[in-house]
Amino acid sequence: MxxxxxxxxxxxxxxxxxxxxxxxxxxxxxxxxxxxxxxxxxxxxxxxxxxxxxxxxxxxxxxxxxxxxxxxxxxxxxxxxxxxxxxxxxxxxxxxxxxxxxxxxDWGLRYKYMRRHTAAHLLDHCVNLVTHRINKTLGSWLGEPTYVEYQGIFEDVLLKQVEEKANAFISQGLEVKTEFLSKDALKEILDSPNAERLPEIQVYRIVQIDSFEKIPCGGTHVKNTKEIGALTLKKTEKVEGGFRIYFEV
Ligand SMILES: [Zn+2]
The missing domain is CATH 2.40.30.130 (Elongation Factor Tu (Ef-tu); domain 3)
Structure with missing residues (x-):
């Protein structure tokens, strides 16, 4: 069909x-x-x-x-x-x-994806902080195994720093905010990490943790970073044009 x-x-x-x-x-x-x-x-x-x-x-x-x-x-x-x-x-x-x-x-499954999705956005922010540059998102998967993928290279020694920063933000209980924008209004923030991967929909939603970068996103998120719980970064892996970070929450 x-x-x-x-x-x-x-x-x-x-x-x-x-x-x-x-x-x-x-x-x-x-x-x-x-x-x-x-x-x-x-x-x-x-x-x-x-x-x-x-x-x-x-x-x-x-x-x-x-x-x-x-x-x-x-x-x-x-x-x-x-x-x-x-x-x-x-x-x-x-x-x-x-x-x-x-x-x-199925709420149990959904809530797991919400926690993982917000964790993925938090990782975007923390990877940028630790590498002192904007790392464009190549992709992510919030099923099993769970990972985020970025352009460029990454030194494994930085992984612990990223994890510590992310867990510090989680325990601060930061608010996760959403707002709705038209496609035109969205263009103003098109340098966001996942701008090229937006689905074809009429209204775009922006998700922002605290005062971090505004990320266009059609996914589901928790309201507060505390809900993510403990974040563990498992390992990194080289992929074509970039790197992958596997994580668990
Ligand atoms: Zn997202």
Whole structure:
């Protein structure tokens, strides 16, 4: 099944998790539903709390309840600004446009990704501080194993310093703030570390820890650095054009 076909002519999904990362349940309407095979369907909703795999953050999983039938959400995918939920029903049901849905995300998994995501931004800041330069982000993965990746070179002897700085900021309990910007307003801060990796969406969200750099980000974050807990930097690794730092929270 072509995902592009499923989202054709469907309006962009309201990404409710951008406005409240701590919400776990929501009500929505089916905008499109395409049968795959057996009890598996692709479902598009008008809004969702399921964060799709994007920006290095893995997909949320959880469940949708449609007409009293439970559907396990195996993954959520972002296609042209539309979130497609790939679900497996527990009983046969013909899912149709206009049906009401109650969705619930797996909070344990989500909260882990929130803590890791905020930790990744904190690492961006601390790597810059310790190396005395701006290190452009090449990528990150907040699943297993967890890492951030930067352009340039890095000396392993600095890893402990980065870890100490990050843990000091964590224990200070710094506020994590978010604000929303249009694409134009965003251009003013386009020298941010991950500017080239932004998804194609209408409104951009800026995430800022305390008074650190403003980072465009569509991910989910904790409200306070204390929630990250202890951060451990495992090792570094050379990658094409840069380096990777593996971490755990
Ligand atoms: Zn981010």
């Amino acid at each position: 072509e995902l592009g076909e499923i989202v054709k002519g469907v309006e962009q999904t309201k990404l409710s998790y951008l406005y409240d990362s701590y919400s776990t349940s929501f009500e929505a309407k089916v905008l499109n539903a395409v049968h795959e095979q057996g009890k598996s369907w692709y479902v598009v909703l008008d809004q969702t709390l399921f964060h799709p795999k994007s920006g290095g953050q893995p997909t949320d999983v959880g469940e949708l309840v449609i007409q009293g039938v439970k559907a396990n959400v195996k993954k959520a995918m972002l296609v042209n600004g539309v979130v497609v939920h790939y679900v497996k029903l527990e009983k046969e049901l013909k899912i149709e446009k206009g049906m009401s849905v109650r969705g619930t995300i």
